[in-house]
Amino acid sequence: MGDKGKLVQVYFGPQHPGAPGNIGYKLWLDGERIVRAEVIPGFLHRGFEKMMENRTWEMSITLSYRFCVEDPDPLEIAYALAVEDLFSAEIPENAKYIRMIQAEFSRIASHMFWIHFIGGSTGLRTPAYWAVTAREEILKWFGWYAGHRVYHNISVPGGVRYTLPEGFIERTLKVLDFVEKTVKDVEKALMRNSIFKARTIGMGKLSTKEALELGVTGPVLRATGMPYDIRKARPYLNYDKVNFEVPTGSAGDSYDRCRVRFQEIYQSIRIIRESLSKLDPSEPFRIKLPIVAPAGEGIARVETARGEYLVHIVSTRGRQPYRVRLRSTSMPLLTTVVNYIIENEEITIADFPVLLASLDPCAPDLDR
Amino acid sequence: MVLSTIKNAIKYMVKKPYTRQVPRKDDKYRSENLRGAHILYMDRCTGCSMCQRVCPAACIDMVVVEGDWPRNHRKRFPRIDHSKCTFCALCVEYCPFNALSMTDATGFELFTTDKSRTLKMPQDLKPIGKETLTKQKLLSSYAPSYALKKFVETLEGSRKVSPNG
Amino acid sequence: MGILEKIFKWSFSRSLWMIHYCSACGAVEFPPLVMSPVDWERYGYMPAPSPRQSDIYIGMGYLTKKTVKFFLNMYRQMPEPKFVAAGCNCTATGGLYWDSYATYKRLDDFVEVEGWVPGCMPMPDDYTAFIEYFRRNLKEREIEKYVSRIKPEAFKKIMEWEKLEREWLKEYEEKMKKESNTPIQYDFAETYPKCFEKDEAKGICKTSISSTKVRKALKELKDKGYVLFININTIDWPKKGVIEIFYIVENPSSGEQVWVKTFVPRANPVIDSVHDIYPIAYYIEREVYEMMGVVFSGHPNLKKWILEGNWDGPPPLRKDVDTPSFVVKTMYGGYRYGR
Numbered sequence: 001m002g003d004k005g006k007l008v009q010v011y012f013g014p015q016h017p018g019a020p021g022n023i024g025y026k027l028w029l030d031g032e033r034i035v036r037a038e039v040i041p042g043f044l045h046r047g048f049e050k051m052m053e054n055r056t057w058e059m060s061i062t063l064s065y066r067f068c069v070e071d072p073d074p075l076e077i078a079y080a081l082a083v084e085d086l087f088s089a090e091i092p093e094n095a096k097y098i099r100m101i102q103a104e105f106s107r108i109a110s111h112m113f114w115i116h117f118i119g120g121s122t123g124l125r126t127p128a129y130w131a132v133t134a135r136e137e138i139l140k141w142f143g144w145y146a147g148h149r150v151y152h153n154i155s156v157p158g159g160v161r162y163t164l165p166e167g168f169i170e171r172t173l174k175v176l177d178f179v180e181k182t183v184k185d186v187e188k189a190l191m192r193n194s195i196f197k198a199r200t201i202g203m204g205k206l207s208t209k210e211a212l213e214l215g216v217t218g219p220v221l222r223a224t225g226m227p228y229d230i231r232k233a234r235p236y237l238n239y240d241k242v243n244f245e246v247p248t249g250s251a252g253d254s255y256d257r258c259r260v261r262f263q264e265i266y267q268s269i270r271i272i273r274e275s276l277s278k279l280d281p282s283e284p285f286r287i288k289l290p291i292v293a294p295a296g297e298g299i300a301r302v303e304t305a306r307g308e309y310l311v312h313i314v315s316t317r318g319r320q321p322y323r324v325r326l327r328s329t330s331m332p333l334l335t336t337v338v339n340y341i342i343e344n345e346e347i348t349i350a351d352f353p354v355l356l357a358s359l360d361p362c363a364p365d366l367d368r
Numbered sequence: 369m370v371l372s373t374i375k376n377a378i379k380y381m382v383k384k385p386y387t388r389q390v391p392r393k394d395d396k397y398r399s400e401n402l403r404g405a406h407i408l409y410m411d412r413c414t415g416c417s418m419c420q421r422v423c424p425a426a427c428i429d430m431v432v433v434e435g436d437w438p439r440n441h442r443k444r445f446p447r448i449d450h451s452k453c454t455f456c457a458l459c460v461e462y463c464p465f466n467a468l469s470m471t472d473a474t475g476f477e478l479f480t481t482d483k484s485r486t487l488k489m490p491q492d493l494k495p496i497g498k499e500t501l502t503k504q505k506l507l508s509s510y511a512p513s514y515a516l517k518k519f520v521e522t523l524e525g526s527r528k529v530s531p532n533g
Numbered sequence: 534m535g536i537l538e539k540i541f542k543w544s545f546s547r548s549l550w551m552i553h554y555c556s557a558c559g560a561v562e563f564p565p566l567v568m569s570p571v572d573w574e575r576y577g578y579m580p581a582p583s584p585r586q587s588d589i590y591i592g593m594g595y596l597t598k599k600t601v602k603f604f605l606n607m608y609r610q611m612p613e614p615k616f617v618a619a620g621c622n623c624t625a626t627g628g629l630y631w632d633s634y635a636t637y638k639r640l641d642d643f644v645e646v647e648g649w650v651p652g653c654m655p656m657p658d659d660y661t662a663f664i665e666y667f668r669r670n671l672k673e674r675e676i677e678k679y680v681s682r683i684k685p686e687a688f689k690k691i692m693e694w695e696k697l698e699r700e701w702l703k704e705y706e707e708k709m710k711k712e713s714n715t716p717i718q719y720d721f722a723e724t725y726p727k728c729f730e731k732d733e734a735k736g737i738c739k740t741s742i743s744s745t746k747v748r749k750a751l752k753e754l755k756d757k758g759y760v761l762f763i764n765i766n767t768i769d770w771p772k773k774g775v776i777e778i779f780y781i782v783e784n785p786s787s788g789e790q791v792w793v794k795t796f797v798p799r800a801n802p803v804i805d806s807v808h809d810i811y812p813i814a815y816y817i818e819r820e821v822y823e824m825m826g827v828v829f830s831g832h833p834n835l836k837k838w839i840l841e842g843n844w845d846g847p848p849p850l851r852k853d854v855d856t857p858s859f860v861v862k863t864m865y866g867g868y869r870y871g872r
Contacts, residue, residue, distance in 0.1 A: 014554070014556075014600075014603065015552070015553070015554040015584070015603070015607060016582070017553050017580075017582045021555055021560070022554075022555055022556050022557065022560075022600065041838060041839050042597070042599050042838070042839045042840065042841055042842055042843050043556075043597055043599050043600045043603065044557065044597060044600075045597055045599075045635045045839050045840065045843050046595060046597065046630050046633045046635055046636060047633050047634055047635050047849055047856070049824070049850060050633075050634065050849050050850055050856055050857075051630070051632055051633055051857075054632055054857050055424055056422070058422065058458065059422060059423075059424040059458065060424070061456075062424045062425075062454055062456045062458070062629060063424065063629065066558065066629070069558040069560075069561045070561060113561070113564070116564055116568075124373070126373065126376075126377050126380075127373070127376075128568075129568050129569050130380065132564050132565060132568045132569055132570070133386045133569050133570065135564075135565075136386075136565050136569075136570045139565070140397065140399075143397065143399045143401075143402060143656075144399040144400065144401060145401065146401065147399070147401040147402050147403040147457070147470075147500070147501060148402070148403055148455065149562070149656055150558075150561055150562065150654055151454075151653070151654070153456050153457070159509065160509060161461075161506055161509055162401070162505070162506075162509055163508045163509045165400065165401070185376050185379075185380075188372050188376060189372060189373040189376045189377070190373075192372045192373075193372065193373050212760045212761050212785055213760065213811075213812065214812055214813060215761060215762050215763075215811065215812070215813030217761070217785075221785075226785065228785045228788075230788065233736075233787070233788030234734070234735055234736050234788045284509065284510055284511035284512070285509035285510075286509040286510050287510070287511070288510065299732070299735060299737060301735060301790075308763065308783075310763060310764060310781070312766050312779075314768055322768075323768045323769070325764070325766040325767070325768075327763060327764045331813065331816055331817070332813050335813070335815075335816045336812050336813050336815075336816070364557075364558065366839075367839055385569075386569045386570060387569055387570065387571070387572040387575075388570055388571060388658075389575070390571055390658045390661045391658075391661050391662065391665060396656075396658035396659070396661070397656060397657075397658045420870075424629060425622075425628060425629045425631060426631050426632075426869050426870050427626075427870070428870070429870035429871075449626060449870075449872060450622075450651050451622050451625035451626050451628075451649065451651045451872065452622055452625070452626040452627065452628055452629075452631070452872060453622065453651075453653065454622065454628065454629045454653040455652070455653055474652050474655065474656060474659055475620075475650045475651050475652035475655035475656065475659030475660075475662070476656075476658055476659045476661070476662045477662075478650075478651040478652070479648065479649070479650050479651070479659065479662040479663055479666065480648070480649055480651075481647065481648045481649070481666070483625050483626075483641075483649045486625070486649070486651050487872070
């Protein structure tokens, strides 16, 4: 261009195949290099916190998971846990294990969806297609068990809604086998691919200290080498009664984040296998909660596929919550992390979709 | 190595295709628990408007249907808007008289070019698919004693039906 | 003309390109629809990256006000023939978000719609019913009917609705001015650095401090290892005349959280910004500002962010702002069970 100091402004998204959903960026470009980025949110805002105040405890469940469509189940579970915390209710063991199976299946499905996302961004559509088939098997499993493919409504305050259908364990194991086999194929095809390596190794580096400073949790933090996971640090449900590891990376770059996510899928499969063996169909799955809640607060901390999620419910005795506050797990990923990486590294506009995909943000989660 | 991708791709090429050829060759996806369009058993409904109160989408309103309804003297029945419903099955779960249940008919059957057709009056809430989700299924997750008690109550409620009301 | 028209219709019905705009949650069922399990590329459908190459727009779920404005702008750039189809329930009636202040409720308020796929959300298989119908129907119709037009009153409607919101904002501001003289009835005891409530299992310690000392407390906590800033929670208490604020910070080596509780008066909610201590607070404070109306002094860019283009009314999370009835009044004509 020649003109020093003159920057070109470009709008990236929301209508852009590389954008992580319906969210936009305003980019300032110096030649090809991005020097500044500003997120444009709001395309997906519905005002969940207000809508939940207008609905009773059981009705809010249908809202609780709708702001991260890729990974709805941990959100649903978190809301149910927070309401149970408010009622000081202890739910049956079966419900806890079913919820763990649900949450881990959702985590796998979310990571599968992410493979499709990063595969598209790096031009490797073939592994992406395989990942979508594996995700489809999980969605079909949900459709079979819970009655819907994407929004499940399994966990409600008091437990889970469904008992075990016939052949539950066999079918779940079959799905797991299929998923495991496909994930191994996808991992081989994706992680050993030289194009993929060239576009991710060394890109978007974060150190542990910086990641914490920016407010990051989840796989992005774990890829920097910090094994921080709410499931281990403050176990909820029965995560302290099953064996699993928290996979970590070392370099904290895009490639490490991908590796951590693949490892997480294997760990999730392990958790589901172990939880399945602990189910007891003769025991109940749900308890009845009273209609009117006591005054007080309910809090739940849950690990979603994108990091720590927190629900805070305030009740002033009644059938409806007085106030619900939800944490956005993707907000740091879309704002501070992107800004930090752009400031410290040379990110061109061609790399930007890959960078976003490697962070795996969930755009509606920022807006809510 | 790009080769590993190619090797895997060739392996997948000789596999049976995963594609379901909906709707020409294969049927659409269904399952035994699918939450789809509602069925209303009008002889069981008492018009208590519980379903209206628990509906998070405000898609149920009570309307008057003329006729001889021994259990429902005010003749009020739920009208369900299938273009507003989220198919969460809360109405099925909270119906005290077991009058609502769900079928496996979803958007495939409900597709329309005129959206006023998805506003279903009580007498239109007939099974357009296989009945999948009933209240009994949802109650079975409670402890057996609770579920049984609740279900017997429900049945007794429907037994009270008599021509004289 | 006959044979040419036939060829045109045949080829057009077999190469419909959909605009690649994942506008809402229904888009999550599109990868299975486009890719292997259902594979609608068999029918010649394909997501096109630019509006100028596409023939069809599919509404995938709720229509936030910002998205609708964006969509109308984009739709005008599409060349004719062009169509709009609507998937999901939110495009038809508002769906589950009937009381949401940030969404428009019906897509056919703005543009003619070809077909509706109900469901929440519709499964990929459900869209095939629409595709089948559309392919057959295209061949039969007159060539002039090859376009779904933007309704003439679409932009006028948007302007009227936005005007109502701004009027409400004015009313609300005047009401807050009147209230600014009423005294605060609120008991508050400072316990920092001790906890006034502790939850061992979740590792949560709640402590309270007056709003002027929040910055100091958070700095101290950060030095103690509470480096992760989780959230700012706000609770509005109109009867007490205050807004409670919780700053939540977390120690990632032990998983412990400290909730620093403070309060500001409702009529004049000003508190110091902490964005220079915790960078992520910059964005959370912006969100709290627009949703709850709390002003963070020292914040360099305190303006609307998520609500920009979505809501011009008073801060929606305030308890005395009754958005559901406002929405029912303006969007549904006062009948909440309608569409």
